[in-house]
Structures are given as C-alpha cells and as structure tokens.
Amino acid sequence: MTLQTVDLRKAFGGVTALDGATVRFRDGKINALIGPNGSGKTTYFNCVTGMIRADRGRVTYRERDLTGRAPHVIARAGIGRTFQLCRIFPRMTALDNVLAAVRPAGVFDALRGARHRVETGRARGWLTRLGIEHLAGAPAGTLSWGQQKLLELAGVLMTDPDTILLDEPAGGVNPALLDRIGTLVRELNAEGRTFVIVEHNMDLVMSLSDHIVVFDRGRPIAEGPPSVIRTDERVLGAYLGV
Amino acid sequence: MPSVSSRLTGGAAVLLLATGLLSFPGLAPNPYVLSAGIVVLHYAVLATSWNFVGGFTGYLSLGHGALAGLGGYGTGLLVTKAGLNSFVALALAMLLVSALAVPIGMAALRVRGASFVIVSIALVLILLLVFQSWASLTGGSRGLVVPRPFDLSRPEHHRVFWFLFSGLLALALLAWWLIDRSRFGLGLKAIREDEDKAEALGTPTFAYKLVVFVVSAAFTALAGGLYALWFGDLDPVFQFSVLTGSYLVLMALLGGVRNLFGPLVGALVVGVALEYFKVEFGNTPLHLVATGVLLALVVLFMPDGVLPAAGSLLRRLRPAGEQASIRDVTAAELRERRRAEEVRR
Structure with missing residues (x-):
C-alpha cells in the first residue's frame, strides 16, 4: 500500500482547487502528476504534505491515516517534498541546510552539537552525491538556482524519505542539469524510493515515469503508463482546451 | 569546525567580559555610577534573554517587559505576602512565570511577523491593567515595596547585586551558546529562515518555538525578579511598559541578534545612552526622541547590528581566502x- 488520497477537496473562497481527488500512486515507482496550469497539482501536494488543510477527504500512507496531520509528522512518516520555487535556508551554509533535516531522538539528543561527526558525514555524503560538496561551506543564498535545487533535494534526502514529492524539478534548470536530475531520480528509485513528480516538461515526464496521473480542474481524469497517456483523448482535450 | 581565529576572538571576548564584570565595582567612582551600571547590566541580561526568541527564531517580541514585570512582582509578592526567603521567592517566581509562558506562548506563537508583535504588545497592556487595578494584591499604582534581602550599606548592596546580575548574565550567555551550537539551535535558525520549509523537513516548529520561548521567559523572569530585590520598589507603569520591550529589541538589533554577545553590546550602548539622555534631558520626552533616532540610524546603516x-x-x-569557514x-x-x-x- 502506498500514498493514496480519497475524495480530496479544497476551495479557496469560491475557487475550487481540488474537486474530489481520489488518487493511488504506485509504490516503488516513479509516478508523475501532470495537468494544465491551475489544475490543482501544487494544491494537491500541499494537502498531502499537510501544508494546507483539505476541506474534505482522506490522505493515507502505508495504511496510516495522515489526514490533517502537521507537516512535520507527515515528513517523519517518510514523505519528503521539494517546493516549486525551491526553498532553502539562504543565510545558512549548504552543509547546515542539510544538517537542519536531522531529527533529534529526544531532548538530550537535541542539545548535542549540530555538527556531530556521523550526521556531518552523512550530510557531506549527500552533497557529494549531488555534486555540490565543494559548496558545503558557502551560504546557501549564494548558490546558483540549479545548485539550490540540488541542495534542497539533499536536505530532503537527509530525512531518508521512502517517498519523495518533487514539485517541478525541471523548472528553470539547464539541459545538462536536467539530465543529471533525471539520472539521479532513476538511481534513487532503483534504491527503493518512490517518486511523485509534478512537471510540465513532457519529455522528462514521458522518459522518466512508470505511471502518470493527469489532473484537470482539481481531479484526475486519466492515469496509466506514458504510452497510454500520450494518446488519451481526454488528456489531449484538457491540454488543448477542447 | 570553527576556525582558529574565530575561537581566539571568542576567547578574547569572554576574557574581556569577565575582566569588565569583575573590575567595574572597584572602578566605579561612586555608588551612583555603580547603580547606573547595574541598570545597564540588568538590560544586558534582559536583552540576552530576549535573544533566545528574537535571535534564534526571528520572532520579535515587544512583550518581554511583561515577563520581566511578572518575575519582579512574583518575587516581590512571594516575599511580602508569603514571607518566603528572597532567593527562594526568586526561584519560585521564575518557575511560575515559565509555567505561565506555556499558555502565553501557545497563543502568541501561532501567529507570525507583525501579528506576533501586536499580540506581544497586547500581553503588556493587559497585564498593566491587571496589576494596576488589582490594588489589594499588587498595591496598584501606589507600588509594591520589596524588602532587601541583605542587611548591607547602600554601596555594599549595589556591589553584591552587581555580582548577582553578572552571574545571571554568564548563565544566560552560556545557555544561549549551548543552544546556538546544538541541533535544537539549528532547527530554531531554520525556523527563522523559512518556517514552512523547516516544518516540511520534519522539524516540529511549534514545539521548538514554545520551548525556546519558555527558556527565554525563565531568564527574563529571573532578571525581573533580581531587579525587584535590588531596586526594592515596583510600579506597574514601569514594570509593564511597552518601552521595556522596545528597548530590548533596540539593544539586540543594535548589537546583532545572531551573535552571542550582540545583545550585551547593544545593551551597553543603548543602556548607557538611555542613562545619559535621562540625565541630560531630565523628565522630558526628549530621551524617547533620541532613542528613536538611534534606532532609525541602526536600521538604516547597520541592519545586522x-x-x-x-x-x-x-x-x-x-586577505581573502580564509572566509570559507562554516558559520x-x-x-x-x-x-x-x-x-x-x-x-x-
């Protein structure tokens, strides 16, 4: 059993962002969530991760009900996420950005030094894997956009999530880095991490994902492997506005 | 790892502070200067206590004057009404204020930014009304006289309290330093940078904020209580004044909120300036104007302190090249x- 939502609804004033989103993602796979602008993809992420409260509906993850739980509870349940407009801690160093994701086991553990050898080693390990180890001591705000996206991902990986939600990983990223992100997602997936990716770059979505869910007006209208989605008439209709 | 030079600077700062604290009572030419020094030192403790919340989480509280006032009145009332030993009363008042800080924090820390500032001001104003109108307990605007803990001459009394405040300052600085280098501290700083992001990374932000608020309240209450025992006379208008909180914010910002010694340096500058302005301008509102100008200058030219x-x-x-230290x-x-x-x- 994996991440799934039943009848998720959310309205902002009179605007319905989510209109009964019942979705079930594939465990251990790379899932994609696509749809035209304003179809509710980011709102869906925000409801799943507890950043905003859904008006109705349920969120369950591995048979655990996460509906209405605080974001940190959901993060600790094993769901990590990145943000559409890449969020990092700009005045902290890159290394501290990753270390900030360490979760203390109790009161005394929380009072131990933040730069404990074991955690620092792990954090540096992620920075190395993402190719930004040389920037460990630099203030995160001075990193380039692409580097910041990698840094955000390093922080999320430091929480050791089973499922990672990526909100537009390709947004504003150059082709070389895009390749690297694609490879990275495949590798991490091979290591057993499930992905749910919101993305507008169709080449990336079609080449990367095993399972695609298409949103339109706050609810899923189609799902299936890339080969099926590519030719689905409802999907074409939603994108072309027919 | 902190670089060798930053360690040396830190060591030198500690040494300088210790020397200053130990030698000032001997250097002060008369009891008035020593008592003015205690006022400034008391501000240094308050500003350092304020900085547990302001510096780590970025929540600017203007309400800390009220926490100090509660510590002062708590201590004073426990001595006068319950007949407790002065320092038992001080410790008990600290515990009571810490306990009270839990519901206060739970209410206030739900809102961020400007809303939090407003809520913290409301705390001061509400408590001012309570302590003014509840005259049967607090003495109202006639004030509350707190008996002195020691039977000493005035200069000796000042000397003893100078060292008591110095000890409290050392304790507050030590606690701040410990949190600063801890995982807890890193989580708090993450809240300051981007609270939602910190939460999304698994930090229980509300619990973190609440704990550090209570720690801050405990030190603030101790400073307020010690002030009550030293000064011996409490008036709600001064104890529950928005000005106190504003001074603390000014001091911390001026010195630098992300530095261990920032609020202390700020308290030195602002505290001395306040005492000077008061002597210079007497009982006119001009000292407020001068303080306001000082705040404006700091914000304009030294936003980090x-x-x-x-x-x-x-x-x-x-020379460039040694700037790659992690900090x-x-x-x-x-x-x-x-x-x-x-x-x-």
Whole structure:
C-alpha cells in the first residue's frame, strides 16, 4: 500500500482547487502528476504534505491515516517534498541546510552539537552525491538556482524519505542539469524510493515515469503508463482546451 | 569546525567580559555610577534573554517587559505576602512565570511577523491593567515595596547585586551558546529562515518555538525578579511598559541578534545612552526622541547590528581566502558576495 488520497477537496473562497481527488500512486515507482496550469497539482501536494488543510477527504500512507496531520509528522512518516520555487535556508551554509533535516531522538539528543561527526558525514555524503560538496561551506543564498535545487533535494534526502514529492524539478534548470536530475531520480528509485513528480516538461515526464496521473480542474481524469497517456483523448482535450 | 581565529576572538571576548564584570565595582567612582551600571547590566541580561526568541527564531517580541514585570512582582509578592526567603521567592517566581509562558506562548506563537508583535504588545497592556487595578494584591499604582534581602550599606548592596546580575548574565550567555551550537539551535535558525520549509523537513516548529520561548521567559523572569530585590520598589507603569520591550529589541538589533554577545553590546550602548539622555534631558520626552533616532540610524546603516558590521569591516581588511569557514552569514555579507559573483560573471 502506498500514498493514496480519497475524495480530496479544497476551495479557496469560491475557487475550487481540488474537486474530489481520489488518487493511488504506485509504490516503488516513479509516478508523475501532470495537468494544465491551475489544475490543482501544487494544491494537491500541499494537502498531502499537510501544508494546507483539505476541506474534505482522506490522505493515507502505508495504511496510516495522515489526514490533517502537521507537516512535520507527515515528513517523519517518510514523505519528503521539494517546493516549486525551491526553498532553502539562504543565510545558512549548504552543509547546515542539510544538517537542519536531522531529527533529534529526544531532548538530550537535541542539545548535542549540530555538527556531530556521523550526521556531518552523512550530510557531506549527500552533497557529494549531488555534486555540490565543494559548496558545503558557502551560504546557501549564494548558490546558483540549479545548485539550490540540488541542495534542497539533499536536505530532503537527509530525512531518508521512502517517498519523495518533487514539485517541478525541471523548472528553470539547464539541459545538462536536467539530465543529471533525471539520472539521479532513476538511481534513487532503483534504491527503493518512490517518486511523485509534478512537471510540465513532457519529455522528462514521458522518459522518466512508470505511471502518470493527469489532473484537470482539481481531479484526475486519466492515469496509466506514458504510452497510454500520450494518446488519451481526454488528456489531449484538457491540454488543448477542447 | 570553527576556525582558529574565530575561537581566539571568542576567547578574547569572554576574557574581556569577565575582566569588565569583575573590575567595574572597584572602578566605579561612586555608588551612583555603580547603580547606573547595574541598570545597564540588568538590560544586558534582559536583552540576552530576549535573544533566545528574537535571535534564534526571528520572532520579535515587544512583550518581554511583561515577563520581566511578572518575575519582579512574583518575587516581590512571594516575599511580602508569603514571607518566603528572597532567593527562594526568586526561584519560585521564575518557575511560575515559565509555567505561565506555556499558555502565553501557545497563543502568541501561532501567529507570525507583525501579528506576533501586536499580540506581544497586547500581553503588556493587559497585564498593566491587571496589576494596576488589582490594588489589594499588587498595591496598584501606589507600588509594591520589596524588602532587601541583605542587611548591607547602600554601596555594599549595589556591589553584591552587581555580582548577582553578572552571574545571571554568564548563565544566560552560556545557555544561549549551548543552544546556538546544538541541533535544537539549528532547527530554531531554520525556523527563522523559512518556517514552512523547516516544518516540511520534519522539524516540529511549534514545539521548538514554545520551548525556546519558555527558556527565554525563565531568564527574563529571573532578571525581573533580581531587579525587584535590588531596586526594592515596583510600579506597574514601569514594570509593564511597552518601552521595556522596545528597548530590548533596540539593544539586540543594535548589537546583532545572531551573535552571542550582540545583545550585551547593544545593551551597553543603548543602556548607557538611555542613562545619559535621562540625565541630560531630565523628565522630558526628549530621551524617547533620541532613542528613536538611534534606532532609525541602526536600521538604516547597520541592519545586522554593530558586531557583524565591525566583523565584516575586519574581514574586508584581511586577505581573502580564509572566509570559507562554516558559520552564519549576515544579510549584508550575502548581498556583498552576490554582488561579487555578478561582477565575476
């Protein structure tokens, strides 16, 4: 059993962002969530991760009900996420950005030094894997956009999530880095991490994902492997506005 | 790891502080100067206590004056009404204020930014009304006289309290330093940078904020209580004044909120200036104007405070290359580096 939502609804004033989103993602796979602008993809992420409260509906993850739980509870349940407009801690160093994701086991553990050898080693390990180890001591705000996206991902990986939600990983990223992100997602997936990716770059979505869910007006209208989605008439209709 | 030079600077600062604290009572020419020194030292403890919340989480509380007032009245009332030993009363008042800080924090820390500032002001105003109108208990605007803990001459009384305040300052600085280097501290700083992001990374932000608020309240209450025992006379208008909180914010910002010694340096500058303005302008509102001008100047020219400004000046004079140490940077440094980056491109 994996991440799934039943009848998720959310309205902002009179605007319905989510209109009964019942979705079930594939465990251990790379899932994609696509749809035209304003179809509710980011709102869906925000409801799943507890950043905003859904008006109705349920969120369950591995048979655990996460509906209405605080974001940190959901993060600790094993769901990590990145943000559409890449969020990092700009005045902290890159290394501290990753270390900030360490979760203390109790009161005394929380009072131990933040730069404990074991955690620092792990954090540096992620920075190395993402190719930004040389920037460990630099203030995160001075990193380039692409580097910041990698840094955000390093922080999320430091929480050791089973499922990672990526909100537009390709947004504003150059082709070389895009390749690297694609490879990275495949590798991490091979290591057993499930992905749910919101993305507008169709080449990336079609080449990367095993399972695609298409949103339109706050609810899923189609799902299936890339080969099926590519030719689905409802999907074409939603994108072309027919 | 902190670089050798930053360790040396830290060691030198501690040594300088210890020397200053130990020698001032001997150097003060008369009891008046010593008592003015105690007022400034009391501000230093309050500003350092304030900085547990302000510096780590970025929540600017104007309500800390009220927590100090509660500590003062708590101590005073436990001595006068319950007949407790002065320092037992002080400890008990600290515990009571800490307990009270839990519901206060739970209410206030739900809102961020400007809303939090407003809520913290409301706390002061509400408590002022309560302590003024509940005259049967607090003495109302007639004030509350707190008996002195020791039977000493006035100069000796000042001397003893100078060292008591010094001990409290050392304790507050030690606690701040411990949190600063801990995982808890890193989580708090993450809240300051981006609270939602910190939460999304698994930090229980509300619990973190609440714990540090209670720690801050405990130290603030101790400072308020010690002040009550030293000064011996409490008046709600001064104990529950928005001005106190504003002074603390001014001191911490002026010195630098992300530096261990920032609020202390700020308290030295502002505290001395306040005492001076009071002597100079007497009972006119001019000392408020002067303080306001000081705040405006700081915000305009040293948004990160005196210490970081001095630090970046020093670094500019030093050869490049040793700046890669892992530490917090200030907004000004960040801007500067970005500019340098752009020039390089």
